[in-house]
Amino acid sequence: ERLQREYQNLVNGLVDQGLLEASANEAGFASNVLNPDVINEAVPGNIRRAEHFISFMKKIVEHLKTRLLTVAGPRGGVISETPLAFLHRMITTTSLEAKPLKFAYSRLSSLLRTLQVPNLDDYNALTDVADFASLVATYSEGLPKFAIIMEPNGSSIPGASDPVIQLACLDASLAIAPLFKRFGSVIITSGTLSPIDLYPKLLQFEPRVSESFNMSTFRPCIRPLVITRGSDQLPVSTKFDDRGDMGVVRNYGSMLVEL
Incomplete structure (x- = not known):
């Protein structure tokens, strides 16, 4: 009953907006045709019903599983x-359409709310798949803003097989845009933002105030020391990915003690 009510609400909303022609007896919703000019605003009809959307999501999941198996196979890499390119291959393999993929995330959210799911954490994996599909379909045209990277082994455990598909954002303005929309004032501070006038261009915003302060010291500076390896000849680095390595931590600690 809740699913039928959700479907009717979706269709009634389209009718109220003038995006869908209402039938005389309101009984032929399935026969109504979406206006092609408003595909981006209206949920496509082939995923409006819950059972159709579930079948739609199953095809996406199966396609991703197949891609992971291929990457992890003997000819993978x-x-x-x-x-x-990723979207074209998905459409060719699954016979899905590109337009409904844009609405995968919002349609799944609507379905979970309608079913009044008590623990949404149980569906985090499916939500990630829907979000992935929506982003790929939305940003498939023009200059690539994302890259899909598939690796045969994304596990940090030696010998473990864990193929992964990653969606890498290549446009920093997309990542920070939600912050600008949510908050009236945003302060960006860093000791390494240089040149300072480059970042507004990269992040596509107009700064109200932009200031750069010169560094100064009030005591004699310690002479810098560059070290690439520890006493055990293991490489040491200040890279973010290496900061949690116990070998790096141990070597830096030993170096400070020996100094």
Whole structure:
């Protein structure tokens, strides 16, 4: 009953907006045709019913599983694709359409709310798949803003097989845009933002105030020391990915003690 009510609400909303022609007896919703000019605003009819949407999501999941098996296979390896290439292969393999993919995330959210799911965490994996499909379909045209990277082994455990598909954002303005929309004032501070006038261009915003302060010291500076390896000849680095390595931590600690 809740699913039928959700479906009717979706269709009634389209009728109220003038995006869908209402039938005389309101009984032929399935026969109504979406206006092609408003596909981006209206949920496509082939995923409006819950059972159709579930079948739609199953095809996406099966396609991703197949891609992971291929990457992890004997002829696999690290593969990088543009959203357009990835989307084209998905459409060719699954016979899905590109337009409904844009609404996968919002349609899943609507379905979970309608079913009044008590624990949404149980559906995090499915939500990630829907979000992935929506982003790939939305940003498939024009200059690539994302890259799909498939690796045969994304696990940090030696010998473990864990193929992964990653959606890498290539446009920093997309990542920070939600912050600008949510908050009236945003302060960006860093000791390494240089040149300072480059970042507004990269992030596509107009700063109200932009200030750069010169560094100064009030005591004699310690002479810098560059070290690439520890006493055990293991490489040391300040890279973010290496900061949690116990070998790096141990070597830096030993170096400070020895100094």
